[in-house]
Amino acid sequence: MPKRAAPPLEADLLQGTLDLLILQTLLLGPAHGHTIAHVIEHRSDEVLQVEHGSLYPALHRLQNRGWISSAWGPSENNRKARFYRLTAAGRKQLTRQTSRWDELVRAVNRVLKPVRE
């Protein structure tokens, strides 16, 4: 039952951060789409309710940019599944984006803190 809806607010807000999350997830080792989705959801303590479908265009885009690569292989229950793996370029990209993200978070925090105090 597909429904015509945009990804949830969270994903919209964090446009671009999805890439970062995927790269970060793959740092642990190769994984297929389903796993990546659940890992992201789980590790963010279910805060980031990514609509899993939006993951796939992102994977496609990352692959086109050469940051991740994919291959078809047997999954746990012996069906064929597509595994994604971080490439060297992807690893570099991850470092770069992580530090930029940290900067961004610090900057936003600096702006927000006085208000909270």
Place this chain on the structure above:
Amino acid sequence: MSLKRFFQRPARRHESALELEDYLQKETEQNIELGMSPAQARRAAHIKLGNATNILADIAQQDRFDPLETLWQDVRFGFRMLLKHRGFALISLLTLAIGIGANTAIFTVVDATLIRPLAYPNANRTVMVWEHRLPDGERQNVTSPATFLDWQRDNTVFDQMAAIFNDSSILSGGSSPEQIATASVSPNFFSILGVNAAIGRVFVPAQDGTTGSNRAAVLSFEVWQRHFASDPNVLGTQITLDDKPYTIVGVMPRGFQFFVKQQSFSSKKPEIWTTWTFSPETRASHGRFLQTIGLLRPGVSLAQAQDAMLALASRLEAQNPASMKNWSVNLVPLRSQLTGDVAQGLHLLLAAVGMVLLIACANVATLNLARASTRRHEIAIRMALGANAKRVVRQVLTESCLLASIGGVAGFCLGYLCLTALKSIAPANLIPLEALRLDVRVFGFAFAVSLLSGLLFGIIPSIDAARTAPREPLQEGATAARTGDSRGLARGVLVVSEVAIALVLLIGAGLLIRSFQHLVAVDPGFRADHILTAWIQFPNARYQKDEQKSQFFARLLDEVRAIPGVRSASADGFLPFAGIIAGTAVQVEGRPVLPVSQQPDVNVSLVEPDFFETLGIPLISGRTFNRSESFEATGNVVISRSMAQMLWPGENPLGKRVTIYMKRNNTPSTVIGVVGDVKHSGLSSAVKPTAYWSYPELGFQFMTLVIRTDGDPRSLIPDLRQAVLRIDKNQPIADVVPMETLLSLSVARTRFATEVMAAFACVAILLAIIGIYGIISYDVEQRTREIGIRMALGAQRTSVIHLVLSRGMVLAGIGILFGIAASLGLTRLLASILYETKPHDPATFIIVSAALAIVATCAGYLAVRRITSIEPMTVLRRE
């Protein structure tokens, strides 16, 4: 990168779909484990994933490549438009296919003949060296051993020179003796061309060049296959040519041939090569019979070589004025030698076929324009919806190119058919038929021509479409769309040029046809019907004595005369229309003796009794040879009318004496008769003064039998062969052909060019008719409303018809005027190939123009006929 992805789209889409399905399965299983029912679990998985169609579309979006995407859209749209307008598409495709097909066929011929490199590695440095006979301007005359040796020794521009003599020999030793074309060549002949043998070796000057060395022979691939059953151990085998032994030293690669027809003794491509060596007595000979090729030194240009050889020629003339006065030298590059006379005709055909394509393009452009105005509504909507002019131009051009490509494919197929037809009507030796093939190059050519014509006929309609102001047609409403002025002008220009080009082609073809009529109406000087001819050559070793040869012929002719159906039989040394003839200087007895080079020149042939009667050459005065003269040299000569007029103008030549310099000991001959002139080397050739001796005077090794029959000459061939074998079972006969065949072969090339030109002209006129019909009927359609109103207001049908027709006729008239003007300029290029026809032949111009005008009127009338079916009331009610 994105292009690669673009082309992998279907596979990638499939993978993404699989991946999503995989996700759904995993999620469903997980949900079931959490305690959901399978249906619920699947539903929850779907919700978790989101809209799969959107996801896939999102992914696919990343793999797009816009230019191609647009092109693909345009092509698909174009296809739909073509299917929708089937009539338009069909006529356009047919027109294009004809234009492209004809071009493909002609290009194939041009490619094989003029563009592809010659099969000789040194072809670019190889030139033919001819003597140039100044008095009658023969620029390609064979040379003599003495001159050749002088050239070879004293020239400064050639690395090497070789002499060639194309001969005919009897190859014996097999089951039956075979008359075969051979060539005696200098030992360095093959190394000048830069070719090598496929098996064994070619001649080596050090080994094969000395007199007295073993006679070596090189075989052509074809003879090796035919005569030696492709025996790989053929090297070292002895063969017998004209009763002399030769050792085979090599076999040439398949397809190797070298034959220059100009003044060749034999008219066939040589199949066996032997070495030419100069015996001491021939070294000094000034008899001219050798063809010469030379390999230019690297860096020496043709002009430099020509200058150097001219200087050498004048030195040789100073040394030996008797033989060399009035002779110069002429260098011809090998390529132009081999393709020269064909090249001109091919350029003509290429120009003609190009014009056909132009007409075809004009036609399709007219149709396109006509259709474009019915499409204005569609285009206006497009532009109103935001399409920019560039996009519209691109759309229309894509459609044109699509049309042209389909037309190109059809044309390529049609070209194949044309080529087959061309092969069947092309005379042998004119074009290398075996080299004609549709290959990648031809396909590339057809493709390029298609695209070019697509752009050519698409450009005007597309610009026209882009100029459409969106508001206007939308306001007018679909039915009332009318032609704008500029559009009418564009179509007018197209029709005018179409008619003009068609007229140029028609006039060209008309001139060629008239020239051909003149040519075949020429009297050759004899009656060619019911004549069978056959070539007989003796091996040198047997039949050495003149009596033996004379007796052989006397017996043979008696045998032949006894065959039922034979009226008379004789033989000739140099048959008219079959090739060359001997020529020499003459000196009338009792007149001051001139140096050889200033004496008048005549042709000389040998004949058996009854020759003139058999061939139907009229006797003008005196008598011809009688039977007893076929055994004994009596010193009598029969001369042609022109020889009589040249040597004894206004006098009776009978009984006069003249020395004909051709024997060892030259004594004067007595004129016993005068016969009519014969065109020896073709209908368009000039008559040359000719002397006929009886056979024993020179006792040639070869003669051509001439047999007049009651019925079909061909039916006599088996009897003739048996008659020869009855006398000598080792004696072959060759070239058994009716005289009429020789005659028609002599005009085959002209006939071929005329036929092809006429075919192109027919296509051109057909296309022009379609064009005129199309434009006028379109006019009628567009003006239906106006015509209806006119008629409602009381106009007569005839005057309305006249009104519409006159526009078409004015266009055709302007086209004809332009065509005449262009023809006046262009037909001059035909001057050299026309026979007794002026390039500005008024009759042709008038008849052809009038014919085109009539045809145009008829086409126009057919198109306006439908006016008579217009009902004024119906038209007005539609408004």
